Amino acid sequence: MADHAPTYQADCPFCRIAAGEIPVEVVFQDEAVVLFNDINSKAPTHVLAIPRRHLASASELTDADADLLAALFRAMRRVADEAGLKGYRILTNVGLEAGQSVFHLHFHLLGGRPMAWPPG
Numbered sequence: 001m002a003d004h005a006p007t008y009q010a011d012c013p014f015c016r017i018a019a020g021e022i023p024v025e026v027v028f029q030d031e032a033v034v035l036f037n038d039i040n041s042k043a044p045t046h047v048l049a050i051p052r053r054h055l056a057s058a059s060e061l062t063d064a065d066a067d068l069l070a071a072l073f074r075a076m077r078r079v080a081d082e083a084g085l086k087g088y089r090i091l092t093n094v095g096l097e098a099g100q101s102v103f104h105l106h107f108h109l110l111g112g113r114p115m116a117w118p119p120g
């Protein structure tokens, strides 16, 4: 589908991960999404879910991305279920002030320990 078509930006680390140019521990992938372990894990389970197509953040999502979002959340649920998580948190940082450091859309899937609220 057109909205799943991969794009590639050579200066984007997550485009490079999606292209297999930077080794990561992949836990799930299909034609639209890649899920891999965060290199700086903040919980026993800390997985990043990215679209293969480059989007800088959730602020660039449009109605045309409905299938892509469904694919990301379906994959995160699958990984959470396979890990046997009793509960988990899904979050995405949008912009520098929110703590975004990689400007390719990604969702953090965190679990395996109690979560505090609100996040810092």
Ligand code: AMP
Residues within 6 Å of the ligand: 013, 022, 024, 037, 038, 039, 040, 041, 048, 092, 093, 099, 100, 101, 102, 103
């Ligand atoms: P954020 O701060 O929300 O943009 O999250 C970026 C996340 O990407 C951080 O949790 C980093 O630890 C993670 N990260 C950056 N580079 C890599 C990499 N090469 N492999 C795995 N995780 C990465």
Ligand code: ZN
Residues within 6 Å of the ligand: 009, 012, 013, 014, 015, 016, 053, 054, 055, 103, 104
């Ligand atoms: Zn990218």
